[in-house]
Amino acid sequence: MENNKLKISLIKPTIGTKLHSLYVDEGRMEPLMLGVLGGLLSSAAELSLYDDRMEAIDYDKPCDIAMITVETYTAKRAYEIALEYKKRNITVIMGGMHARLIPEEVLEHCDTIIIGDAENIIDEVINDFRNKNLKKIYNGEIVKPPQKGVFPRRDLFKGKGYLPISLIQFSRGCVHNCNYCAVSKYFDRQHYCRSIKDVLIEIEMQQRKFLFFVDDNFIANKERAKQLLRELIPLKIHWVSQGSIDMLYDDELMELIVKSGCMGFVMGFESINEASIDHMGKRVNKIRGFDKYKWEIERLRYWGLQTWAAFTIGHDTDTLESIKATCDFAIQNKFTFAAYNILMPYPNTPLYNQLKEENRLLYGGKWWLDDNYRFNHAAYIPKNMTPDELTEVGFYCRNEFNKLSSLLYRAFEPSTNMSSLFRFTTYWLYNPLFRKEVYKKHNMLFGLKQYLERNKNVKK
């Protein structure tokens, strides 16, 4: 331990790969959670960051602790990485979304887990490690306000080829309660804002003019959002974020959003089938009643925002026809981007528990660990179609939406995609990239074990 500093490797696992070719994510963004962990650990440790999505991990580099962030999608690969470190007697600590959703599973694969946020607990973990008294479980709780006085170590991201957009948090969590949502489970349906002063300091520190506020729902606290937006206006930045549709009912908020340089939001439209909206419990999508978002889309055009419309498919009230209609709807309305996500039963969410009770979970209930599970495939038995039909219709929607004819048709929307050269360029830069991703990711296997076994001379 040089200078009394520990050596810590921070790791973001990849999801998986194809059997014959290694998958490299086209749209790689900075792993903000590792940057924040870096900020928390700076005084205690010398840090290395490995992003398994595009670089090999040097397991033999001297290291006291490997810290791995785990999402449900990356759990399988995270456990493979942990095994390599354990072979070398290196302490492995895990945290992140999946560690909070299903701690008992994650704990089987590492020495220690942190459940919840790291900010208030990480010093205790490091002290316990130094005193050879590391516990198995630490409860980080949900930290309020988040990331207080903590700034991500962005230097750790340098040279890794991330997209030229800085990820930053203004708030965490969401007040809504959609039945499939992991965020709602992690944050126990609550929403917390960061200190606005800290956000502004961080924007200045990182220097880029294009930001992604990774908030689950940027506008969940509308008054705090307005306070931040007023401060953003003089900075002359461009930004994107995620937010619920009810932002459109507050003109003051919308005006500030536009004036502060917002390009658009990822917005959960989820479905044009009212019964499905009711079924998932997304009341926020029908505060004004439900006319298949006619009014909302007009308002989005009025404000000139480029929308990434997110849809979830496979609800008990969905049919193959209603899902295909959702696809037509997104093309007709010329959304800038759209995602069609098959409902995923994340552990311990209400959706997961319901499907489990009804004996409808496939892959023994743990699709994320199953050697046969493939990316974007149904992991449960839907009500009105077979699992294969759901998988196929999901691919159909992604394929239709990303076809060249659709790209051309959607590009020529005067008040959004064509409203400025910058917006038009953004449209044409990112659409082909996301289109490529759709085909590359589809059918991917989780983890790298099967790929490495098949291609024995490849090292990862």
Ligand code: B12
């Ligand atoms: C930004 C984001 C993205 C970005 C960038 C991701 C990146 N750079 O890797 C993009 C848009 C590319 C993306 C893509 C995807 N995402 Co995403 N994403 C997010 C989002 C909104 C924020 C994550 C973030 O950076 N937060 C800020 C950091 C600081 O907070 P944090 O991660 O919570 O970390 C804190 C604690 O958890 C803890 N912690 C975290 N890790 C560790 C590790 C250790 C060792 C310790 C001690 C502590 C610790 O400490 C941190 C500080 O307190 C989350 C939602 C969320 N709230 O988590 C979804 C989320 C993680 N994504 C999700 C999904 C499904 C995906 C996709 C699979 C979507 C798809 N179908 O393609 C892809 C695949 C990503 C991949 N793994 O390769 C799901 C995961 C669900 C689950 N059960 O795991 C989430 C939770 C969204 C959701 N609503 O369900 N995503």
Ligand code: SF4
């Ligand atoms: S609005 Fe979005 S983030 Fe909030 S609970 Fe629903 S799906 Fe989750």
